[in-house]
Amino acid sequence: MGNVSSDGYFIYDLKHQVFSYFNTALCRIFGLTEEGALTVDQLREKIHVEDLVHVANCYQELLEDGGAKKYVFRISLADGVRYLKSNLSCADGAGHIYGIVEDITVEQENKIHIEQINARKNITLEVLSHDLKEPLAMIRMTASSIQSNIRQMEEKDLRNSLQFISEMCERNLKLVRSMVNHEFIKSAVVAIKKERADLVWELKDVVRFYSRSHLSKVRNFSFSSPQDKIFLFLDSMKFMQVINNLVSNAIKFTRVGGNIMVQAEQRGDKVIVSVSDDGIGIPKEMRNNLFNHSKEVLRKGLKGEESGGLGMNIIKDIVDLHGGRIWVLSEEGLGTSFFIELPEQ
Known part of the structure; x- marks a missing residue:
């Protein structure tokens, strides 16, 4: 089980100061090769400089108290800082430490991100309550x-x-709108959690939703794919937010009776998803800044619908997090097509 797990397992012999067992995942977590014996010095070199004293104190506590302990610490690798959680036991009389090491970087970063959002939320509410108090009094x-x-x-x-x-x-x-949008763009993108999903089924479900809504009376929605199923690893919730955002934009800029098409196709080790319409198109001068948070790309829909100018920026961030890329083709008066290329794996 140890060699197929994503968690690191080890047994450390205190008497001889050697690892009597360790699995391949432990080496992978610490960014080490699997060749030769694993040493304490190799692991110590990876520990974040600010956590060296903390780890030493934890080790001493484990030896003195025995039993089972849980510790969290950081390591520094070439691709950045990682957060690890260790479950350690030193309860037997044979002088061994039994350990399981888990990479909790995503969980920890999300926790930090949520704490930052809550702090900003409180500041935002304080600013709004202060700045709105006087105007509301004047209106009253x-x-x-x-x-x-x-x-x-x-x-x-x-x-x-x-x-x-x-x-x-x-x-x-x-x-209010400016402050809400400002906080939204800061908090919209967090680390994603990919799972194997059938993209064809997911996209069909989105199109079915719009086809059954009241919008189907004034717009035509369709989906097509040469493949019955396309499996790839996605954060389905976030990626479907991307598709919904693109369809929503297409609705705003497509006239009554217009067509909105969603397509998906697997091409080798890539998957291409497109959302197209035959609406009013995007002016040439707006296309270069389309995926930036720029006032130059703010425009209202055909019925005066407001646009925060944040949707495309967030869409690009989510596509980037999936290892993909997004681009647009558009001609004024003829329509717009957004293309997303995703890796199969």
């Missing part, structure tokens, strides 16, 4: 004045007061 005061004096007010004064309320609301709605 103006509305109260209108309510009390509406019979005596001239039409010009009434219009001016209502215009003031309208402009104040619009200004503060923009403030």
